[in-house]
Amino acid sequence: MSAARPRPDVARMLTLVPWLLERPGARVDEIAEVFATDPATIRAELEHLDYCGLPGLGGGALFDVTVIDDVVTVRMADELRYPLRPSPQEALRLLLIGVAAERVAGADVPALRSALGKLHDALGVTPGAVTVLDAEPDDAVRTLRAAIAEGVRVRFTYRGRTDTTPSGRRVEPWAVELHEGAWYLHGHDVDAGEARIFRIDRAADLEPTAERATSVAPDRLDRPAYAPTDDDLAATLTLTPGAHWLLDALTADDVAPHDDEGTVRVRLRTAAPEWVARLVLMTGGGATVVQPPELRERVRSLAQEALDRLGEASPQPTRPQGGRS
Amino acid sequence: MGMPAVERLVNLTVALLETRRPVTFDELRRRTGYYPQPDAASARRMFERDKDTLRAMGIPVETRQDFGMDDPGYLIDRARYELRDVDLDAEEVAALALAVDMLGPDVGALPLAKVAARAPDPAPLAAPPARVGLPVTDVDVFAPAIVDRRTVRFTYRTADGRTGERTVDPYGVVRRRRAWYLVGRDHDRDGARGFRADRMLGEVRTIGPEGAFDVPSGLDLGSVVSGPDVVPVDVTLRVRSEGTWEVTARGGTDVGDTGDGGRRMHLRDVDPIRDRAWLLGVAPDATVEEPAELQATLRTALTRVVEAHTDDAHTDVGEGRS
Numbered sequence: 001m002s003a004a005r006p007r008p009d010v011a012r013m014l015t016l017v018p019w020l021l022e023r024p025g026a027r028v029d030e031i032a033e034v035f036a037t038d039p040a041t042i043r044a045e046l047e048h049l050d051y052c053g054l055p056g057l058g059g060g061a062l063f064d065v066t067v068i069d070d071v072v073t074v075r076m077a078d079e080l081r082y083p084l085r086p087s088p089q090e091a092l093r094l095l096l097i098g099v100a101a102e103r104v105a106g107a108d109v110p111a112l113r114s115a116l117g118k119l120h121d122a123l124g125v126t127p128g129a130v131t132v133l134d135a136e137p138d139d140a141v142r143t144l145r146a147a148i149a150e151g152v153r154v155r156f157t158y159r160g161r162t163d164t165t166p167s168g169r170r171v172e173p174w175a176v177e178l179h180e181g182a183w184y185l186h187g188h189d190v191d192a193g194e195a196r197i198f199r200i201d202r203a204a205d206l207e208p209t210a211e212r213a214t215s216v217a218p219d220r221l222d223r224p225a226y227a228p229t230d231d232d233l234a235a236t237l238t239l240t241p242g243a244h245w246l247l248d249a250l251t252a253d254d255v256a257p258h259d260d261e262g263t264v265r266v267r268l269r270t271a272a273p274e275w276v277a278r279l280v281l282m283t284g285g286g287a288t289v290v291q292p293p294e295l296r297e298r299v300r301s302l303a304q305e306a307l308d309r310l311g312e313a314s315p316q317p318t319r320p321q322g323g324r325s
Numbered sequence: 326m327g328m329p330a331v332e333r334l335v336n337l338t339v340a341l342l343e344t345r346r347p348v349t350f351d352e353l354r355r356r357t358g359y360y361p362q363p364d365a366a367s368a369r370r371m372f373e374r375d376k377d378t379l380r381a382m383g384i385p386v387e388t389r390q391d392f393g394m395d396d397p398g399y400l401i402d403r404a405r406y407e408l409r410d411v412d413l414d415a416e417e418v419a420a421l422a423l424a425v426d427m428l429g430p431d432v433g434a435l436p437l438a439k440v441a442a443r444a445p446d447p448a449p450l451a452a453p454p455a456r457v458g459l460p461v462t463d464v465d466v467f468a469p470a471i472v473d474r475r476t477v478r479f480t481y482r483t484a485d486g487r488t489g490e491r492t493v494d495p496y497g498v499v500r501r502r503r504a505w506y507l508v509g510r511d512h513d514r515d516g517a518r519g520f521r522a523d524r525m526l527g528e529v530r531t532i533g534p535e536g537a538f539d540v541p542s543g544l545d546l547g548s549v550v551s552g553p554d555v556v557p558v559d560v561t562l563r564v565r566s567e568g569t570w571e572v573t574a575r576g577g578t579d580v581g582d583t584g585d586g587g588r589r590m591h592l593r594d595v596d597p598i599r600d601r602a603w604l605l606g607v608a609p610d611a612t613v614e615e616p617a618e619l620q621a622t623l624r625t626a627l628t629r630v631v632e633a634h635t636d637d638a639h640t641d642v643g644e645g646r647s
Contacts, residue, residue, distance in 0.1 A: 008331045011382045012435055014338060019442040036434030048332050054343055055336040055357040079339045082407035083442040087383030088472035089465040090436035092498070094425075096461040097433045100500075101424030108452045112424060115417035119440060122411040125472060126540040129497030131547045135457055148453035159570065166570045175454035181503045204574035221456070248503060261486065281609075282602040285629025300634035303627045306608035310624055313563050313612045 006044035012037070013045050013052075017063070017080040020072060028070040039070075046072060054079060091123040092130060100132045104178070108145070134181060140206045141176055141183050147208040148173045153190065156206035158198055161272040171198070172213035175221060180248050184224040188215035197224045225251065232269035235276060236291040239264050243286025249279055265290070277302055333359050337375055338384060342406060347389040347398025411440050419447035428457050463522065464498045466529055467507055471495050473535040476512075480526040491520065494538040499550050508546040510538065517541075519550030557594040560604075561615040564588045568610025575603065589614075597622065605630075 012035060019034075020026060028046075032039040046065050053062035053076070063077040086094065098119060102112045120127045137145070147154045154173055159166040170190040177184045182199055189196040195218070200206075239246055241262035247255065250268050258265040270276050277298045280287045289296040340357065341348070350372055354360045360368035376399070379386050385405040390397040413421070418441045425433035470477045474494075481491045492512040499506040505522040561580075564572050565587045569579070577590040590611070595604075597619055604613065605626055613620050 008329075010331050010334045010338075010378070012438075013331060013335055014384075015435060015438050015442060019438055022443055023446070034434065035438055036430035045331075048329060049335070051328070051332050052335040052339070054339050055359070079343055082409060083439040084382070084384060084406060085408040086436045086439050088468035089462075090383070090439070091472055092464055092468040093432050093461045094421075094436040094440070096459065096464070096498075096500075097428040098421060098424045100457055100459050101427050104427065104455055104457055105423065105452055109420045109423060109450065111414075111416035111420040115413055115421050118411055118413055118417065119421075122408065122440065123472070126497065126542075128544065128546055129471060129540060131497065131499040131545075132459070133499060133501040133547050133551075134503060135459065135500075145453045145455065149451075157570065157574075159574075175456060177456040177458070179456075179458045202574065204570060217454070245503075278606045281627075281630060282606040283630075284601065284605050284623075284626030285633055288633040296634050296636075300631055302609045303630035303634070306605075306612070307624065307627045307631065309563070309612040310608070310620060310627070313614045313620075 006038075006041040008041065008045045008048055011084065013049055014080060014084045016042075016045060017049065017074060017077050018083045020074040021077060021081065024073050026072050028067065028072060031072065043067065049074070049077075053077070086123060091125060095119060095123070095125060095130045096132065099130050100135050103132055103135045104137055104141075105145075107142075108149075135178050137176075137183070138200075140200050140203060143206055143208060144173050144176050144185055144200070148175065150208070151213050153209045153211040153213050154187075154206060155209055156203040158203045160199075160202065161275040164274075166204070169198070169203075170209070170211075171196070172215045174215075174217035176200070177221070177224065179224045186217070186221045188213075195222075197222065199224070227251075229269070229271070232271045233273050233292070233295070234267070234269050235273070235289060235295055237266045237268070237280065238288050238290060239266060239283070240286045243283040246279055246283060246287055250276070273298070281306075328359070334375060334378060338379060338401065341386060341399055341401040342403055344400050347387075347391060347394070347400045349394070349396040349398045351396065353399070408439055408442075410443055413441055413444040415445040415448035416450070418444050419450040422447050423450055423452055427455050428459055429461065432461055459500065463505055467495060467498055467522075470529070470531050471497055474538055474540075475531045475535055476533045476537050477507075477509075477529050478532050479520075479529045481520055482524045482526060484524075488526065492532075493518070493520065496540045496544065497546050499546050501547070501550050506550045508549045517544065517549045519546075555596050555598050557596050558616055558619065560592045560595045560613055560619065562590045562592065562611045563614050564590050564611045568607055571607050572611050595619075601626070 016031070016035070028039045028042050032042045035042065046067055049063055050065040051062065061076070064075040066073050095116070098112060098116045102116060106112055117127070144154065153170055155168065155170050157166045158169045171185065172188040172190065174186045174188070177186060182201060185198040185200055187196065187198070188194070238258050244264070247266065250266070252266045252268045254267040256265050273295055277295060280289055280299045281302055289299050336357070337359070340353065350369060353372070354368060360371055362368040362371065376386050384401060386399055386401055388397050388399055421437055421441070425437050469475070476492060476494050478490060478492050480488060482488045493507065493509040494512070495507055495509040496517070497508055499508055499519065506519040507522060508517065508519045510516065511518040562572060562577065563583050569588050569590070572590050572592065575592060577592045579588050580591050581589050583589050601622065604619070604623060608623060608627060613623060
């Protein structure tokens with residue numbers, strides 16, 4: 001029994017025919033890679049296609065599909081000489097993929113621009129109709145991409161979520177990733193001696209070194225997601241609509257409506273309470289800690305401390321807290 | 326018995342592509358033998374399901390009842406079905422393959438195979454690996470209206486909570502600050518507007534015919550959703566030693582000491598709205614000295630945080646609105 005059951009797909013079969021008519025002698029594994037599926041599925045679809053063609057009682061005119069030693073040839077299928085036009089959904093998805101990639105890697109891959117021009121024409125979509133303003137790589141991301149291309153180590157100072165002080169890191173960079181709106185670096189931490197994921201906006205003084213990177217990136221990179229454990233501090237927050245962005249920064253266990261105005265109640269666990277306190281502070285009152293009391297007090301004291309310092313730095317006298325009527 | 330459904334669907338597609346005139350269900354049934362149920366009604370239901378399946382894949386199965394036909398007939402217009410040559414070259418195919426690899430082979434591989442089916446195989450391309458998370462399937466719901474240029478209608482809740490109907494000619498979509506926007510001409514205001522997808526309530530209905538409007542050439546959709554221009558300001562901060570790293574990481578420069586063990590630092594081009602959250606997060610360690618308006622904004626926000634986290638008058642702390 002094979003691990004994955006082949007799942008033949010009609011839209012893919014209708015695309016396989018013209019694709020293979022242009023590429024006599026293509027191999028099953030390379031076809032599977034291009035179509036982002038497994039060889040067993042491709043084999044099953046080819047087997048079905050050998051029974052397809054122009055129907056008619058008594059057999060009709062069937063396609064001729066041969067697979068010998070994983071080498072594929074399709075003949076007698078001129079009815080499907082051209083591929084099925086991408087659906088509107090597929091068209092927008094592909095354009096969004098191209099437009100976002102151009103934003104990240106357009107400088108390295110100039111052919112993306114001309115490819116996108118042709119795609120907009122062919123798919124009947126006005127240039128500019130899909131626009132991606134996110135995914136803008138900053139200087140640090142560009143530096144990292146250059147270092148990856150050259151195969152050299154980088155160094156930077158870094159403060160992780162649970163770190164109290166920043167420390168110097170030496171890293172062999174493997175890949176950059178934009179995840180939930182933030183850029184991450186995957187790489188081998190030379191001093192820790194293992195693979196690590198760094199949030200790039202928490203790195204400072206990043207620069208390439210002359211040292212060669214020797215580690216080999218794994219085939220599959222982990223997601224930069226945080227997995228809560230039972231040792232973590234449990235907390236409950238409420239978020240007004242303006243503070244919902246916090247949900248993207250946190251890993252919530254549960255989100256439930258709190259009132260009719262769009263406020264939600266969030267339960268979460270964290271290994272970095274100080275970091276959560278800072279996030280709450282960042283919302284400027286949109287997020288409120290309900291539980292536990294010590295985290296509530298920590299947020300209050302951080303905000304009060306900031307207010308006091310603001311009073312000292314300000315030419316005008318500070319109003320006492322709670323001065324709103 | 327019976328042929329596998331995928332073979333029947335492929336063959337039905339070929340048959341409807343090859344026919345010059347619309348074929349009725351009875352003809353199809355007789356010629357193909359695909360719908361062998363003795364009961365005509367259940368055979369018919371099976372055919373209707375097949376037709377829906379094909380249409381859902383984007384196959385333009387048309388229904389026509391020409392003069393002199395007793396029953397409606399079906400065919401696929403080859404010109405609408407086929408993607409004719411896109412003329413991508415080997416470098417362009419490689420560039421798109423890289424894009425699909427970066428953003429999502431699951432979603433992008435089949436559409437790319439379609440547009441590159443008749444193109445040369447990709448040229449070798451070396452680019453440093455990157456992975457970009459962008460939920461491109463979120464905008465599927467808008468795709469037919471944008472591609473076919475059909476007017477849509479939906480219920481929309483504005484940022485301040487008012488709900489109303491909107492009628493929009495959808496020009497396209499914008500991804501900005503992790504939200505999707507539909508941008509188009511708002512019929513009631515007769516101007517280009519952006520609508521956040523997560524503030525649309527219920528269904529987005531398509532109304533009116535295809536090709537109902539033209540997208541104005543040269544329109545920058547991004548500028549429609551970018552909101553009012555905010556003038557960036559230069560900020561002077563009084564920073565405790567604990568906070569200097571944060572400000573440095575943000576691009577700040579040290580301009581001298583403050584006499585009490587801290588540093589005075591400059592940050593250029595701070596957006597008072599977008600960067601407000603960051604300034605609040607570092608506020609216990611890095612205090613804004615200039616400009617005064619920014620100080621006032623932060624003071625208001627910090628006061629709200631203190632109030633929301635002070636347990637005197639309120640037991641229900643979830644209220645948090647002024």
